[in-house]
Amino acid sequence: MTDRTAVLDRVLHLATLVQADLGRFEREHGLTTSRVHLLWVLGASGPSTQQSLAAALDVTPRNVTGLVDGLVASGHVTRQPHPGDRRATLVTPTELGTRTIDDLVSSHADLAQQLFGDVPDDRLAAFAEVLEETTQRFARLMEEGT
Amino acid sequence: MTDRTAVLDRVLHLATLVQADLGRFEREHGLTTSRVHLLWVLGASGPSTQQSLAAALDVTPRNVTGLVDGLVASGHVTRQPHPGDRRATLVTPTELGTRTIDDLVSSHADLAQQLFGDVPDDRLAAFAEVLEETTQRFARLMEEGT
DNA sequence: CCTACATCGTGAAGTAGATTCACGACATGA
DNA sequence: TCATGTCGTGAATCTACTTCACGATGTAGG
16 A cells, blocks of 8 residues: 555655755856746747746746846846837847756756666656656646636 | 656656645635745644744745744734743644644645556556655765765 | 727836844853 | 853845736727
């Protein structure tokens, strides 16, 4: 009889540790969690309007204004005019911003390798399967709960 | 060839979803993440000084003062004199606070059951094993990094 | 063309979490 | 009793985040 709650606690614990590792990255680069998150989205989506960033980060557009202000001040991004819509601005990474995003991506990959590199492929596949099923079960529960 | 980074992303994704579920709890009870976290610690440790809460939450004692102020105002905890140390106060859950903590614990257990209840014991055990190994590998890395 | 209406970003004002620094009240050991 | 450390909090400050209002711009419909 395996304790389901204990398993959930372990998942949460691991996530907490990974987040703490992200804290190290933030301190090294003089950034905050929210700003790193924005840079991450920017790296995944390319230059974006603040509206789309707000949607991706699940915060209000007004909040994105503040985050971008900070990243402009620290030299990580610039606001470029949007070709074809003079209302919008394209938040675009600078050279420094691009380097930071690359660092972020590679340190993320490094961490994954350090964590799971020694786990044999078959066991990792089984692990990922349970993870996938659980996540999908969760998604179904959320929809019902709405 | 399994992609380690993808597995890490899934772990993080699941943790994000679980955290979103916690948000539901917070809205239902008119609480915030930090205050729920404090109540959780209080439930696990029993009446505590603000110093020990600060250590458990990994925040400054000054911050705990503010969180406890809020929870006193909402009627979830009271400040009791510490027997044997007149400097310290024992943050103690009220009836409402105790009910809230019980709700929190049981909704956490319910969630674990909904997520992992349908996973067969043997597969779940294998899942938990990988999780455990990974967490311990992480702990070793953190110590070296210090 | 021009009038509605919607969208994009931002100023203003406010809340919560969190920090550092300073300080008074109390504990403790020499 | 005297020095030193600990416990909680006032004051000031920062970031993140929200709602509301508004000016500037885009997009149809008549």
